[in-house]
Amino acid sequence: MNDNELSAAVRESVADVHSATPVAQIISRGRCLRARRRIPAVAGTVTVAAGTALAVTTLLPTGHAGLLPSGHPGLVSSSHPDSQPASARLAAWTVAKEPNGDIDVTINQLEDPAGLQATLRADGLPVNVTFSGSMLSASCQPDQTGTLSAVTQIRGDELVIDPSALPSGAGLAIFDEPGAGTPVLSGTTPTLGTPPAPHPSIPPLLTAIDGPLAVGLVYVSPQCTG
């Protein structure tokens, strides 16, 4: 028996062994691990943000503290754009404002879009957030002309947004896209016009987990982006 035959025999001895764990289960476990790793960071953030909030409350007029109502489930803290870097962390998502002005958004679960929207708007980002499946509310008009250079990075479930790179008069829409890569327009109004074609670089997306997210440019309006 030469080495090749022996190698083949070893390989064949386990050839019938297959992994049977669904990928969704793996990803779900991975999210738990990721969330667990953030616990020390959250604890540190609580301390920093508490100090920041105290300082802001002391130094700024009432209403600029940047803290969202405590009714948001799991919300720990938030930061004012002018304050020291701090972050708002929620079990479902995290918003962190970086020192260079970038906003780092991590979405772990598609929950509390209103809270995420309010937090991002408080950080100065004109944005519309929905996880309901409908792409945009009736008041939002897609901006077909601008480029999405404001989203500088995508890492896993994290977006890094540079608000200063948004085209003039444009904001962002972040939405759940439960339709295999094609934006779902059912339930939207005719004001949206012809459905935009899906981005050519996006292959069919997973739908079995939380539903993929998408980001697009929209025209700024009080009804759409606040």
Added chain:
Amino acid sequence: MRWIGVGTQQLDFAEFYRSAADDCLRAVLVSIGDQDTARELVDEAFARAWASWHTVSRHPAPKAWVVRTALNTGISRWRRRRREVPVSDPARITDVPAASGASASLVDPRIMAALLRLPARQRQVVGLRLILDLDTARTAEVLGIAPGTVMAHLGRAMAALRRDLEPELQQENRS
């Protein structure tokens, strides 16, 4: 409107999982010998890969990363439990217990028994080189040993397997 799908990251990972899970499971199985434990460790390693997908996706050999993580996880668990669970000495294994259940019949018991008689490091080298098809340099990197040591381990493992298996296989061929 310009679209960016965050879900593409999940798609990338899912594709990697689909293409690599079986190989990683087999490599870990060859290294540790127990299917249920191998599945558990590989699942955990893939979950960690997803948790660090930004890094792992850029790794030159993500399959090797998963297998290394699975083996490390197994070692960590063993260290935690060694005072509670007696660990069998692989050198004393003379045969694999009779197959029980569907999963046990998925491996060739004679070859698995022969593999389990090898030292742990040799089994790891066999898993990485023969099952995962890594080259010597990458195997050395994954295991943190010199390439020459990898070659020596593989040579000894092959010799031992041949000694163990050749008589049986020859007997099979004659009959």
